Structure formats: structure tokens, C-alpha cells
Amino acid sequence: LAITGGITDIVALDEAVKNAGGVISVNDTCLGARPFSERTQEKPDPFQAVAERLLKWRSPCARFSEGEFRSNGEVDATVFVAPKFCDFYDFVRPKDGKSVYRIELDYPINSQGQLSTRIGALMEKNSVRSVSPSKEGIKMLFAGVDSGSTTTNAVLIDREGRIIFSKTLKTGVRASNTAEALIAEMTEVASKEGKRIGKCVSTGYGRLLVSSASDRITEISCHARGVFELFPEARGIIDVGGQDSKVIRLSPDGNVDDFAMNDKCAAGTGRFLEVTAAALELEIDEMALMARKRNKDISISSVCTVFAESEVVSLIGMGERIENISSGLFRAIAKRVGAMYSRLGSPVPLVFTGGVARNSGVVDALKELFGTEIIVPEAPEIVGAFGAALIARDSVVED
Template sequence: MSKIQALGLDVGSTTVKMVGLDAEGEMAWHFLEQAEPLLENQIARFLERARNVTGPLDGIPLVATGYGRGLVNQATRTVTEITCHARGIYRELGHGGTLVDIGGQDSKVIGISPQGKVIDFTMNDKCAAGTGRFLENTASRLKVSLDRMGPEALSVSDEVSISSTCTVFAESEVISLIAHGVSIASILRGLHRSLVKRMVSMILTVGLTPPLMLSGGVAQNPAIRQMLEEETGQKIILPHYPQLMGACGAALFALDA
């Protein structure tokens, strides 16, 4: 493993991610865990793990991002997740465009210039609809594991319409659909469509400049990818590690230091 020269820590609502970069800015190490309630303890554990890999962290700059960035007292500086995601994805893909990041607590659409700068952005952060939490909730209600949701949704062509855009009401709607004998797969397909339609309205707020890129944990869901392509008419470009783009961007800022 190359020597780690900079660290990025993305303290998200669902997962915490850490990335170590070598002197060339290539990812040399990464680590990811589900977020825990006592974030300070978890952050200390992440740093300990990094120390085990790199040796003493003295002199290795650390930039924190994500909604819990303010809790990382050890960070050299903090940068918002919007700026970090843009930086991370630009480094990996080498072009601008429109980045959709569907996270656990919020979703973002970021317009990135051909030079890799953020030129516009919007966030859905007022309700859970349009976020990973929407899928998590319904997965739990339908007793389908998160990683099976996408394939299940794509396994059928019948799609029910989920009229509610609120996660709580959508859950009630799902219960009603089950009671009416609608198949789980058709319900899942409808739920994915509902989430994607919300994302598309956010994309239109910023303006869709191709290519369309996807990051965040939800990017691993094939139904989201396919439906986003269907709704926008654009091919989706995925980075190698969609969940790590924020931490990567943070580490790149650390490397600048």
C-alpha cells in the first residue's frame, strides 16, 4: 500500500466513511461503517484504525465533511459535503456535469463545471422522501433487504403508482396496497419510481447538464439507476466507489494543505 499523505472523513447520517490518499491523490485506503449514535466515539475509533494503517497521524492532514463534520475536533478544517462530493467525483471521472447524490438523510443535485467547480446545487433536506431513508423505511415494512429492493423492483413490469410523496404516508399507502393483494415487487417498483421522480424535479431545479453522474449509497441500487436513466433520457455514470466520493473530496482538500 502506498504511503498515506492525507485523510478525508465523511460523517454522514447513515454511514461514516474515511479515505486515505497517497501523494498522487490516489485512494490508498478506505473504511466504512454504519453511523452510530455516539459519533464522537465512532470518530475516535476511525482515527485509531487510520493510525493502525499509517502509524502516527501527526503531520497527516485530515479534512472532515458530512453532517457531523463539526464533531471532528481532530480535523485540520471542515468542508461541506457539496463541495467535497464535487471534488471527489471530478477527480475520479475527470469531467463536469450533473451529480446526483442520494444519501441517507438528504439528497443533493450538484452542477459541476468542466473545470470541476460547483456552479449550482440544491438539496432535499426537509423530508425523508427522495432520500435513502425512504427506501430503508419501506424495505423494513416490506421485509425486503435493502440490497434486494432494486433487483426485486426490476423483476416485474407492473408498477403501481404511489401517490404520496411523504415517507410516512407512503408507508400507509404500501400497507393499503398489500391489503389489496398487490405484489411486493410491483409496490417496490412504484416506490422506486416515486423516489426517482422527486430526484428529477430537483435535477430540473439546477438544470440538467450532461453527463449525469450518481453517487451515494443509493447509487448501488440498480432500479434507481435504470429509472433515473428512463426519466431523464441520460446515461448514468457511476464512480468506482459511489459512497466514498465525499470522503475522497475531503481527502483531496487535505492533500492541498
């Protein structure tokens, strides 16, 4: 990877790239080792010579350049980094002809999980996915484990892709223990079938913690694989989980064309629903039923979960109907996701995955906002684990 753009915590970024199995071969950030194109010329005044070299022959910081990015030609993709909400850095984009992906970073970088997911998905998108092929017999089953922030999902499939077993557990404070318990249960199921697990692929924020997994793939690639298997006609995916939301655009052959994620914020996620439902003293499913009885539209302006909770409390104090508030909250989520969806070109047909897809209030709000039908799988929460199991199967060569 080549890294360019504004000032960034290169140590944290380098760690994320390393965890995803990549290498930063060019660092063109403002604090990075930007390359020189010429040697320092010999002159009577050495200070003058060094100053000319710095000003004339060093690749400029992206903050001061006009978008020209010079690399050594040995990169698979370029990551353009911009500080969050800082337009001063954001007016420059690299023009080196390579695949370019833009990310925004806050300071300090304290969300390594999300950053690693972005970098890993970028590498997988550019066909540098690290999945080791193996050769196994035909009496194999294949496992996928999606270790998320709220729940952990497990799926076991056979060679034909049929689901033999699936289960969802609360992740809890020991994500690795929850994942390993599910793998142990799948191993027992495989044994009763007279087979064994040939390969296990983990995904989700806790994917690196699943020690029994053979490979670790981002949830973006796994949701894409699972959706394409179930709905080959799909071109767009919305995945809303407990702590983040993603929108993915698929190519006709099922590969990830592009994707967008929310930035370290629970707005538009399952956590947002939990917090606001508690403020209304309702179960989330009750909110969905009440939202259908609204008699006017209320706008929840706060995109922050904490501020939205305060806004809900204020609306209750003003005597606003719970039905209208519930509807406003669902539409707030839809708008948050809709911004990312529009940015990717509003691809259709559209599939909604993740546990929040079971909530009819969110589905109705998205349909109303997008003006299109939305496909919801029978078990939307296991699509990522299903995709991970399919990737495990696809990488095994039969004897």
C-alpha cells in the same frame, strides 16, 4: 452575507452562518435591521417626521417591495429567505447584482445541520472557503472523514491521490467517537507506511464533531471535488444519502456552479428505502431484483416517508404485486430527485454518489426517468470522504 426575504428566525440563521465561518453584514428581512437611507428630517410634528422616514426612506420589507435590494456593497453573496410553501413572500427576488441563493425555511428551524450545510456550501461556492494552508514535508498522507447521518466513511490518500485505505462504519449515536476511531485506524496505517497524516478534513452532517480534523468542509464541495478527480468530464452529481439528497451542477473546471437539497424530509433518501422495504418485508437489494419483474407501473403518490409506508400497506392489502410496488417506490425516489435535477438544467454527464447509488433499482429508475446514462463510481459511498482528503492534500504546500 446579506440576508433578505420573508420573516425568519434570525437567531437560528445567524448561528448557522457563524458555524460556517461567515458574518451577516446586512439583514434586510422583515424582522431584520433594514437600513435607512436618510436621516429623520426636522419638522414641527415629530410623529409626522418619524412616519415619513419609516414609510419613505427605510428599505421596505421584501414582502412589500418590488425586488429592489439595497446593500452596502460589502457582501460576497445574498441569501433570499422564504417561508416554506408561502408564495406571498416568494414573489420577490433581490436584484442587487450579487450572487443570490434562495432557501426555504420551516418554523421552527429545527434542522441546523442541513441549514449549516446550505450556508457553508454557498460560501464555498463563492470562493470564501475556509481551508487553512499549511507547509509540510513530502512524507505525508492525507485523510478525509465523511460523518453522515447513517454511515461514516474514511479515506486515506497519498500525494498522488491514490487511495491507501478506506473504510465505512455505522455512525451510531456517537458520531464523534466513530469518526475518531476511523482516524485512529488511519493514523496506524500511515505509521506502518513510515508516514504520518499531514492533514485531515471532515465533511458531512457530523463534520463539526470531528475534533481531529484540521478543516471542516460541506459535503457538497467534497463530493464535487471527489467526482471531478474521478470523472473530470462530469457536469452533474446526484448524491443520495441516509437522510437527504442533493443535486450538484459542476463547472468545466470542477467548481460548484449550483446545487439543490431536499428540505428536512426523508423522501427520496436511504431512509425512505429502509422504511418501505420493511413494510414489504424485503431487503433493499431484494426490492431491486423484484422491481425488474414488474408487469405494470404503479404510482406512489405520497412524497412523505410515513405516508408512503401507509400507501404501501394499502397496496399490499389490495393484492397488488410486490414487484410492481417495489418498482413504484424506486420511481417515486427518482421523481423526487428528478425535480431538483431539472431545476438545475439537467446537466450531463451525470455521476451518482452516496450509498444509495449501490442500489440498482434506484439507478434503473433514474436512467428511465432522465433518458441518459448514469455513471456510478466503484465505491460511491466514499466519494465525499475522498473529496475531503483531496482538499486536505491540495491545501498542503511541500517544503
